[in-house]
Every structure is written in C-alpha cells, then in structure tokens.
Amino acid sequence: MEDEKATNAPTKTHKDYYYILGIKPNATSTEIQDAYNDLYEKFGPHIAAHSVDADVQARNFKDICDAYEVLMNPQKRKEYDKNSEVFRQTSDVRALWGKVTKDKKAVVEASKPKVEEVQIQAQALEMEFEVTLKEAMKGARKQIIITDPTPCDRCADKKPLERMQCDGCRGLGYFNVDRTVEIDLPMGMCNGMELRKHGQGRWDLRAGKYGDLIIKIKLKEHPFLKVIGKEIKCILPVTIYEAMLGADVQIPTATGKVSMKIQPLTQQGRMYRLKGLGLAGADMIVIIDVVIPKKLSGEEVKLYKHLQEISQEPNPRQAIYEKLDQIP
Ligand SMILES: [Zn+2]
Numbered sequence: 001m002e003d004e005k006a007t008n009a010p011t012k013t014h015k016d017y018y019y020i021l022g023i024k025p026n027a028t029s030t031e032i033q034d035a036y037n038d039l040y041e042k043f044g045p046h047i048a049a050h051s052v053d054a055d056v057q058a059r060n061f062k063d064i065c066d067a068y069e070v071l072m073n074p075q076k077r078k079e080y081d082k083n084s085e086v087f088r089q090t091s092d093v094r095a096l097w098g099k100v101t102k103d104k105k106a107v108v109e110a111s112k113p114k115v116e117e118v119q120i121q122a123q124a125l126e127m128e129f130e131v132t133l134k135e136a137m138k139g140a141r142k143q144i145i146i147t148d149p150t151p152c153d154r155c156a157d158k159k160p161l162e163r164m165q166c167d168g169c170r171g172l173g174y175f176n177v178d179r180t181v182e183i184d185l186p187m188g189m190c191n192g193m194e195l196r197k198h199g200q201g202r203w204d205l206r207a208g209k210y211g212d213l214i215i216k217i218k219l220k221e222h223p224f225l226k227v228i229g230k231e232i233k234c235i236l237p238v239t240i241y242e243a244m245l246g247a248d249v250q251i252p253t254a255t256g257k258v259s260m261k262i263q264p265l266t267q268q269g270r271m272y273r274l275k276g277l278g279l280a281g282a283d284m285i286v287i288i289d290v291v292i293p294k295k296l297s298g299e300e301v302k303l304y305k306h307l308q309e310i311s312q313e314p315n316p317r318q319a320i321y322e323k324l325d326q327i328p
Contacts, residue, residue, distance in 0.1 A: 017067035036068040040160045122211035125201035129215050133222050133254035139187035148203035149174040188280040193217040224252050230282035243290045253277050
C-alpha cells in the first residue's frame with residue numbers, strides 16, 4: 001500500500017496544534033506568537049513544576065511547545081497541515097487550558113506577580129517505605145535520595161522564549177539534582193503509618209523552601225510472624241511431650257528469640273499472650289500447635305499402649321454421646 005511508505009515520513013500526529021494553542025487554522029504568526037506567550041505565562045515550567053500534578057502539566061506544556069515549534073515554522077506547518085490526521089476542532093477552546101482570558105490586557109494583568117504577600121506552601125514529598133518488623137519495633141536510620149529542582153544558571157535571567165532554547169536545561173528552567181539524606185524512623189511503627197518530617201522533603205522553587213517529607217510505612221512480610229493490626233501472631237509447633245509435660249521453649253519475636261514457658265497439659269490451639277512484644281506496645285500472641293509423631297518404634301508403641309492402659313483420662317467424646325442421646 002502506498003501508505004506503508006509513510007513510516008519514514010515526518011511523524012504523523014493526532015494532536016491538534018491549533019486547538020492546543022487556541023487559535024484558528026488560518027492564524028498568522030503574530031497570533032501564534034501571542035497565543036504561545038499567553039500560554040507560557042500560564043503553563044510554563046515555572047508554573048508546571050509546582051502544580052499538584054506536575055507531570056501532567058509538564059506533558060501539557062510539551063504539547064504547547066511542540067505546537068508552537070511546528071506552527072511557527074512555515075515549512076513544518078505546511079507538512080503538518082498536510083499530514084495531521086486530526087479532526088479540526090473549533091478554535092474557541094481556550095477553556096482546555098483553564099480560563100485564559102481573551103482580553104489581552106487582562107491576561108497580562110493576571111500574569112503579573114501579586115504584590116500582596118502570599119505565603120506559598122512548599123509542596124510535600126510522599127514516599128513509601130518498606131521496613132522489617134525489627135525496624136518497625138526498634139526504629140531505623142535510612143538513607144534516601146531526594147531530587148531537588150535547582151534553577152538553571154544559564155537561562156535563569158533570560159526571557160521565557162529564550163529560556164526555551166536553553167541547551168543546559170532543555171527549556172525547563174531548572175535541573176534535577178539528587179541529594180542523599182538520612183532520615184530517622186521512630187520505634188513503634190506499624191503498617192500504613194504516616195510520618196511527616198517537617199521541612200525534610202524536596203526543595204520547592206516557588207516557595208523558596210523545603211517541603212515536608214511524608215513517609216508511608218509498609219511492613220515487609222515475615223516468614224514466621226503475622227501482623228494483624230498491631231498484634232503479632234506466631235504459630236508455635238511443640239511436641240506432644242512438651243505439650244503434656246510443659247517446657248521452656250525459644251520463640252521467634254520481631255526483635256529476636258525469647259524464652260517462654262509452656263504449661264504442662266497445654267492443649268492444641270492454646271494461646272499465650274506476651275505483653276508488649278507486638279507493634280507499638282501491643283501484645284504478641286503465640287498459638288500452640290501440637291505436632292503428633294509421624295512414626296513410632298516398636299518400643300514406643302509398647303510404651304504408648306501401656307500409657308493408654310493406665311490412663312485415667314475419661315473418653316473425650318462422652319459429652320457428645322450424652323447430647324446425641326437426648327436428641328429425639
Ligand atoms: Zn536553562
């Protein structure tokens with residue numbers, strides 16, 4: 001097909017550059033320039049980088065730049081008009097970019113910095129942090145990398161349009177610079193906990209100060225211990241002898257092994273509560289799981305039979321039988 005050849009041709013776009021700049025398809029270069037200047041003031045990197053959805057804004061602004069670049073170049077514009085596959089939308093669409101007033105004067109007024117002192121809130125940086133149970137109990141010191149925007153010194157004092165051409169920062173007006181910081185996580189953390197570190201986040205160009213760092217705690221899975229809320233649960237296998245005669249056993253906790261006394265005649269499923277060994281001062285629950293031997297020697301069978309003979313244990317099903325008899 002003829003169209004196949006087009007793969008190497010200038011990239012086709014489905015974006016309507018006229019729509020993006022809010023101009024008519026027959027706009028003159030002066031109109032394009034004016035439209036671009038307006039949009040730069042409203043959505044340029046100096047604004048985009050600080051908005052709540054910075055990534056979206058940056059992508060939007062890239063569209064504005066692409067549109068400007070193509071439409072201002074007569075050759076590129078001609079090709080674009082020929083190749084673009086967009087359904088031309090009406091040109092009265094500035095609403096897309098928010099309320100960009102048509103009145104040029106008003107736009108200029110609006111883009112001027114406000115004289116009144118406004119405290120700009122530095123944007124907070126959110127991070128999720130995986131911690132082990134031990135770290136959650138004892139606290140931890142962690143190294144993290146924070147990326148700060150740092151103004152580009154090559155174009156900081158240039159006009160917006162010149163800034164666009166800056167090779168140093170590719171028109172963004174700033175660089176991202178990594179910084180390694182150490183943060184202290186407190187003892188007694190639990191899953192989903194949010195910690196706010198005042199002024200320990202990313203540098204905010206607009207506010208001229210560091211934002212807060214918000215750390216969301218996520219607990220790593222532990223092979224033996226289950227965290228339910230703040231309680232830690234552990235299923236502890238014990239032998240039949242330990243369950244019957246009692247024993248001192250070592251149990252795993254979040255911070256290491258501790259000794260625990262198993263009472264004589266401990267039943268299957270019995271729960272032991274260990275004060276303060278859970279998260280944030282909660283308890284740890286140890287659930288006993290009696291392990292029945294998997295094989296017996298002849299000697300053991302003989303001894304168990306003897307035990308059975310001398311046992312005074314009543315039939316544990318007695319109560320069931322009595323109840324059954326009462327059912328008509
Ligand atoms: Zn620059």
